Amino acid sequence: MLKLESVNTYYGNIHALKGIDIEINKGEIVTLIGANGAGKSTTLMTISGVVPPKTGTVTFKGENISSKNPDEIVQMGLVQVPEGRHIFPYLTVQENLDMGAFLRKDKPAIKKDLEYVFELFPRLSERRKQTGGTLSGGEQQMLAISRAIMAKPDLLLLDEPSLGLAPIIVMQIFEIIKKINRENNTTIFLVEQNANMALKVAHRGYVMETGRITISDKSENLLANDSVRKAYLGM
Amino acid sequence: MQLEYFISLLLGGLAKGSIYALIALGYTMVYGIIQLINFAHGEIYMIGAFTALIFSTVITYTMPDTAFLINVGISFTGAIIFAAAYGFTMERIAYRPLRNAPRLSALISAIGMSILLQNYVLLAQTPDFLPFPSLVPNFSFLEPIEYIVSSNQIVIIVTTIIVMILLTLLIKFTRVGKAMRATAQDKTMAQLIGINVDKIIAITFVIGSSTAALGGVLISSNIGQINYYIGFIAGIKAFVAAVLGGIGSIPGAVLGSLILGLTESFGSGYISSDYEDAFAFIFLVIILIFKPEGILGRKDNQKV
Ligand SMILES: Nc1ncnc2c1ncn2[C@@H]1O[C@H](COP(=O)(O)OP(=O)(O)OP(=O)(O)O)[C@@H](O)[C@H]1O
Numbered sequence: 296m297l298k299l300e301s302v303n304t305y306y307g308n309i310h311a312l313k314g315i316d317i318e319i320n321k322g323e324i325v326t327l328i329g330a331n332g333a334g335k336s337t338t339l340m341t342i343s344g345v346v347p348p349k350t351g352t353v354t355f356k357g358e359n360i361s362s363k364n365p366d367e368i369v370q371m372g373l374v375q376v377p378e379g380r381h382i383f384p385y386l387t388v389q390e391n392l393d394m395g396a397f398l399r400k401d402k403p404a405i406k407k408d409l410e411y412v413f414e415l416f417p418r419l420s421e422r423r424k425q426t427g428g429t430l431s432g433g434e435q436q437m438l439a440i441s442r443a444i445m446a447k448p449d450l451l452l453l454d455e456p457s458l459g460l461a462p463i464i465v466m467q468i469f470e471i472i473k474k475i476n477r478e479n480n481t482t483i484f485l486v487e488q489n490a491n492m493a494l495k496v497a498h499r500g501y502v503m504e505t506g507r508i509t510i511s512d513k514s515e516n517l518l519a520n521d522s523v524r525k526a527y528l529g530m
Numbered sequence: 531m532q533l534e535y536f537i538s539l540l541l542g543g544l545a546k547g548s549i550y551a552l553i554a555l556g557y558t559m560v561y562g563i564i565q566l567i568n569f570a571h572g573e574i575y576m577i578g579a580f581t582a583l584i585f586s587t588v589i590t591y592t593m594p595d596t597a598f599l600i601n602v603g604i605s606f607t608g609a610i611i612f613a614a615a616y617g618f619t620m621e622r623i624a625y626r627p628l629r630n631a632p633r634l635s636a637l638i639s640a641i642g643m644s645i646l647l648q649n650y651v652l653l654a655q656t657p658d659f660l661p662f663p664s665l666v667p668n669f670s671f672l673e674p675i676e677y678i679v680s681s682n683q684i685v686i687i688v689t690t691i692i693v694m695i696l697l698t699l700l701i702k703f704t705r706v707g708k709a710m711r712a713t714a715q716d717k718t719m720a721q722l723i724g725i726n727v728d729k730i731i732a733i734t735f736v737i738g739s740s741t742a743a744l745g746g747v748l749i750s751s752n753i754g755q756i757n758y759y760i761g762f763i764a765g766i767k768a769f770v771a772a773v774l775g776g777i778g779s780i781p782g783a784v785l786g787s788l789i790l791g792l793t794e795s796f797g798s799g800y801i802s803s804d805y806e807d808a809f810a811f812i813f814l815v816i817i818l819i820f821k822p823e824g825i826l827g828r829k830d831n832q833k834v
């Protein structure tokens with residue numbers, strides 16, 4: 296479904312992604328773990344077309360998307376929940392959700408998806424009229440994920456959805472990620488600091504170090520891998 | 531009489547404020563969306579006025595039989611289209627390449643654009659004031675009270691009200707409007723939900739330039755003469771109005787403009803017309819001391 300081949304991305308002179316290869320198949324949950332500044336968010340931004348690669352190719356659904364605009368990529372069904380949630384602060388919860396469906400025209404289906412996210416997160420339904428900026432961190436994360444669901448993605452990129460949340464909310468968010476994957480057959484690419492949790496929900500994982508993919512394996516093997524345990528699982 | 535004098539100052543102030551509002555919209559919308567003070571915005575207003583002058587002069591000389599309203603319609607439309615095209619092009623060549631550069635670079639580019647456009651018109655036209663035809667019909671029913679309010683002022687005020695209503699509807703209810711709000715609040719996220727941010731920014735410049743041109747033609751038609759420099763003072767005043775109201779906020783720009791227009795009108799009517807231009811700045815300083823973000827501005831405007 297998604298394939299990155301020798302992707303190199305720069306911020307000015309900073310070489311952030313140094314020839315990375317990643318492949319994600321339909322229906323999978325794949326995680327990308329790595330230390331701060333490794334280039335995880337950059338990887339997602341490169342996939343979404345916000346920071347296009349200098350060389351290498353990104354292929355989505357068999358089409359080269361490396362020089363497409365972000366909006367064209369969203370149109371193809373590739374949607375990202377960026378790090379830090381990025382809720383529109385002065386739009387209400389309802390308006391934020393509506394914005395998620397910005398490119399869609401199928402009104403009845405949008406309505407159904409809205410009901411679906413309110414079912415997933417009843418809290419949001421209660422706060423429909425509240426502005427995004429006044430939500431708590433956890434609520435904002437729920438809204439960010441819901442907004443992405445409203446886009447009806449085939450591939451959903453999630454950048455550290457557990458960041459700064461209480462353990463109980465983290466559990467809930469990971470449950471929902473599994474649920475979206477199962478019920479909607481949405482493929483998920485999950486970037487996480489919380490390697491332990493991420494590897495438990497994901498089928499496969501990639502480990503990234505300073506702009507390079509160093510390990511790629513099944514989740515259970517990564518959980519058992521000594522160097523991964525030392526570096527990312529704190530064991 | 532006292533009351534009539536007061537009313538004439540009031541309407542004069544509202545008309546003045548309306549013109550400022552039509553220009554201030556462009557400053558505030560552009561600032562709201564890309565945090566740029568478009569110093570060349572006043573020049574767009576000036577170019578709008580010149581375009582109308584050229585259109586109406588050409589029509590008057592080549593087809594003297596053309597009905598007045600047709601001449602007016604073509605001149606206004608021409609002015610708006612040309613100004614919009616200038617605004618669109620300006621964003622493309624002077625600001626878009628600097629979108630990710632430090633803000634100061636874009637600001638300098640804006641100042642450069644302003645100087646360039648002024649001198650372009652200076653060379654293409656003349657440094658002297660040119661007479662500007664009246665492009666607003668004279669309503670006969672206003673004749674008995676002409677000393678209180680002119681047709682021109684009525685047209686200015688009504689046009690501005692209509693523009694403001696249309697713009698509010700556009701921003702609140704249309705797809706483009708929603709995309710503009712989203713882009714203003716968070717550009718990265720706007721891209722990630724599928725908004726073509728470049729397009730939305732271009733549309734913002736086009737709308738702001740159009741209303742500025744409208745204001746330019748209306749006021750020039752009232753004053754009766756223009757030169758290449760009129761965009762400078764009007765631009766600064768409208769900018770002051772936008773800052774006064776809270777730059778980035780559309781209702782703020784309108785409010786700031788009306789306050790400024792009324793202050794100038796009453797100030798020069800009751801105190802002294804010598805200081806008309808100073809009132810704007812005195813007011814600005816006072817407001818900014820007490821409310822640095824402007825009357826309706828958001829404190830965290832800088833955040834995005
Ligand atoms: N806009 C930018 N301009 C310049 N350098 C950047 C920019 N964004 C990221 N970088 C640099 O690129 C590198 C990778 O950053 P990135 O945000 O992708 O890391 P990350 O793996 O997501 O880290 P974290 O876990 O802290 O979120 C870092 O060295 C960072 O400083």
Ligand SMILES: [Mg+2]
Nearest residue numbers: 335336337378
């Ligand atoms: Mg990151």
